[in-house]
Amino acid sequence: MDTDVRLESSLWVGNKRYRAVLTGWYFNWTEVDKNRDKKTVSVPVAEVIGVEEGQVEILPQKCVEDTDKDFTVFYVKRSSSGGSYGLLWRLGRTQFSCPSRVLRDQWTQHLRAALKTHGPLRPHRLLVFINPFGGKGRGRKIYHSLVAPLFELAGINSHVIVTVQANQARDHLLKKDLTGFDGVVCVGGDGMFSEVLHGLIGRTQQEAGLSENDPTVALQPCPLHIGIIPAGSTDCVCFATVGVIDPVTSALHIIIGDSQPLDVCSVHNPSAVVRYSVSLLGYGFYGDVLAESEKHRWMGPLRYDYSGATVYLSNRSYAGVVQYLPADPLLSSPRDNTRCLSGCSVCSRSTERLFHHSSDSGSLYSSHLSQFSSDSEGEWVSVKGRFRCVSLTCMSSSCPKSPLGLSPSAHLADGTADLILVWDTHPLGFLKFLYRHITTQDQFDLPFVEVHRVKAIRFSPSPEEEEEDDEEKLGMSGAVNEKEGHHVQDGETRSSNGSQQHLAPRGVTKHQKGISSLLCGLCCRKAPAVSVWNCDGEILPFTELLCR
Numbered sequence: 355m356d357t358d359v360r361l362e363s364s365l366w367v368g369n370k371r372y373r374a375v376l377t378g379w380y381f382n383w384t385e386v387d388k389n390r391d392k393k394t395v396s397v398p399v400a401e402v403i404g405v406e407e408g409q410v411e412i413l414p415q416k417c418v419e420d421t422d423k424d425f426t427v428f429y430v431k432r433s434s435s436g437g438s439y440g441l442l443w444r445l446g447r448t449q450f451s452c453p454s455r456v457l458r459d460q461w462t463q464h465l466r467a468a469l470k471t472h473g474p475l476r477p478h479r480l481l482v483f484i485n486p487f488g489g490k491g492r493g494r495k496i497y498h499s500l501v502a503p504l505f506e507l508a509g510i511n512s513h514v515i516v517t518v519q520a521n522q523a524r525d526h527l528l529k530k531d532l533t534g535f536d537g538v539v540c541v542g543g544d545g546m547f548s549e550v551l552h553g554l555i556g557r558t559q560q561e562a563g564l565s566e567n568d569p570t571v572a573l574q575p576c577p578l579h580i581g582i583i584p585a586g587s588t589d590c591v592c593f594a595t596v597g598v599i600d601p602v603t604s605a606l607h608i609i610i611g612d613s614q615p616l617d618v619c620s621v622h623n624p625s626a627v628v629r630y631s632v633s634l635l636g637y638g639f640y641g642d643v644l645a646e647s648e649k650h651r652w653m654g655p656l657r658y659d660y661s662g663a664t665v666y667l668s669n670r671s672y673a674g675v676v677q678y679l680p681a682d683p684l685l686s687s688p689r690d691n692t693r694c695l696s697g698c699s700v701c702s703r704s705t706e707r708l709f710h711h712s713s714d715s716g717s718l719y720s721s722h723l724s725q726f727s728s729d730s731e732g733e734w735v736s737v738k739g740r741f742r743c744v745s746l747t748c749m750s751s752s753c754p755k756s757p758l759g760l761s762p763s764a765h766l767a768d769g770t771a772d773l774i775l776v777w778d779t780h781p782l783g784f785l786k787f788l789y790r791h792i793t794t795q796d797q798f799d800l801p802f803v804e805v806h807r808v809k810a811i812r813f814s815p816s817p818e819e820e821e822e823d824d825e826e827k828l829g830m831s832g833a834v835n836e837k838e839g840h841h842v843q844d845g846e847t848r849s850s851n852g853s854q855q856h857l858a859p860r861g862v863t864k865h866q867k868g869i870s871s872l873l874c875g876l877c878c879r880k881a882p883a884v885s886v887w888n889c890d891g892e893i894l895p896f897t898e899l900l901c902r
């Protein structure tokens with residue numbers, strides 16, 4: 355750290371005198387005329403947003419009084435409101451008065467020089483995509499009134515594109531010149547983030563001459579970071595990484611150059627192009643909810659609740675075969691009650707293991723592939739039966755709807771995902787499962803739910819098992835499996851190819867069957883034999899897939 359940056363003097367804030375000290379890392383000020391309870395305000399230089407001459411205010415509007423002995427410092431201030439202490443960030447602002455203009459200029463120069471030492475971490479030029487229709491349609495307003503003034507204060511040059519159609523951001527990133535940009539910002543929801551993610555991953559592989567469609571290819575990491583200004587309906591990626599849905603907090607994280615690596619799951623189908631998922635890849639309930647919700651886009655974010663209730667009442671389950679490649683259980687478990695936060699030790703160890711301990715030199719990703727090579731991948735486990743839903747989540751997928759998420763102990767960047775299998779069960783059981791997503795009760799502590807930490811999965815629907823009539827279906831999997839002679843209580847057996855195979859063991863009581871019949875009478879029409887996959891809020895055009 356440059357020691358020339360150090361400066362110390364008396365300064366005034368309002369009518370109080372302070373001793374202000376700038377070291378390489380911190381800017382502190384302590385009231386001097388107080389004998390007791392001296393309070394020091396200490397701002398890490400890494401969290402200083404801007405330094406301006408004069409008395410300056412930037413929100414709600416920029417207002418400058420160019421007095422020649424004053425300067426104003428803007429910095430990150432952690433807010434205690436909103437029940438998430440430390441997570442919600444606000445723009446702190448303190449106005450200092452100096453005894454002379456010379457000293458004022460010294461302070462502004464030294465503070466700016468100290469800020470420069472953090473320059474390499476901070477973005478200078480950003481490409482911003484705004485979806486004007488995401489969430490409640492407030493993307494433009496959110497960006498221009500809350501975010502742009504902060505970027506300007508921090509000296510960030512932004513090139514803003516308000517999209518006029520879906521996939522414009524993705525195509526821009528795939529084809530246009532991106533020279534000079536330090537990062538891409540999306541103003542919108544998870545769908546907008548997904549567009550940007552697909553664009554950047556695709557562009558990086560194109561430039562490296564790699565085929566994304568080949569599941570055995572080791573992909574190149576993207577050089578550009580993605581910032582998210584939440585303005586969507588679920589904003590799950592933002593919530594799970596930042597901890598709150600708040601445009602100002604996100605803008606401040608972007609400005610100071612914070613970053614969080616994220617697991618990305620590639621989804622392959624032999625006859626279709628690859629897709630990527632970072633949060634929910636869901637078949638059954640979540641697929642149906644998404645398909646239903648697309649018909650009601652006009653409802654805005656409410657469409658998910660409405661469609662959720664409709665799909666719940668339609669009481670569907672689907673037959674399928676799920677195969678998964680378990681992750682190392684010694685490293686972590688989806689039921690170990692940990693929460694992944696920035697700097698998480700499980701993720702750091704994983705990054706180290708996956709990217710830096712590669713025996714062959716160069717590529718960061720070369721050892722990643724070894725997870726999937728035949729001798730080190732481990733043994734695939736095969737599961738067959740009827741499911742309410744099959745969900746794969748690379749991270750907790752926490753969001754305001756479900757503050758702990760689909761898998762509360764999942765890790766953001768450990769190279770694994772959690773596979774949640776919800777076997778067919780009676781409607782009240784399924785409601786209990788769903789309800790636990792909005793409480794702190796363990797949604798995995800139910801007899802018809804299992805969760806596995808995995809490195810890869812394969813899925814294929816088996817619609818030929820859909821022949822039974824609706825009422826029988828509502829009698830559920832216990833009966834189905836008995837018919838097939840597969841009714842094994844929490845059983846485990848071996849499939850013909852030698853992999854482990856679990857078979858659906860879920861029975862129902864008479865009482866539950868009664869409620870099911872009632873529900874059937876109320877709302878069941880012939881259910882479709884197959885569901886669709888929800889890939890981070892996008893419907894996949896195929897049902898058979900391989901994810902890694």
Ligand SMILES: CCCCCCCCCCCCC/C=C/[C@@H](O)[C@H](CO)NC(=O)CCCCCCCCCCCCCCC
Nearest residue numbers: 544588590633634658662663666751756788789791890891
């Ligand atoms: C009794 C209350 C139960 C409440 C259950 C709440 C569960 C909420 C779980 C949310 C998980 C979100 C995972 C994130 C996925 C995102 O990548 C994706 C893109 O934005 N979002 C969705 O697909 C959007 C998916 C949205 C799913 C919403 C499901 C709402 C279910 C409501 C069920 C009501 C049953 C009422 C019975 C009368």
Ligand SMILES: Nc1ncnc2c1ncn2[C@@H]1O[C@H](COP(=O)(O)OP(=O)(O)OP(=O)(O)O)[C@@H](O)[C@H]1O
Nearest residue numbers: 488489517518519542543544545546586587588589
């Ligand atoms: N100008 C546009 N017109 C129509 N669709 C757009 C436009 N720009 C982006 N999109 C598409 O809109 C979809 C939804 O956008 P976004 O994610 O911002 O909002 P949302 O669906 O309300 O939120 P969430 O994804 O969090 O549920 C994205 O898949 C994106 O491709």
Ligand SMILES: [Ca+2]
Nearest residue numbers: 617748765770
């Ligand atoms: Ca993960």
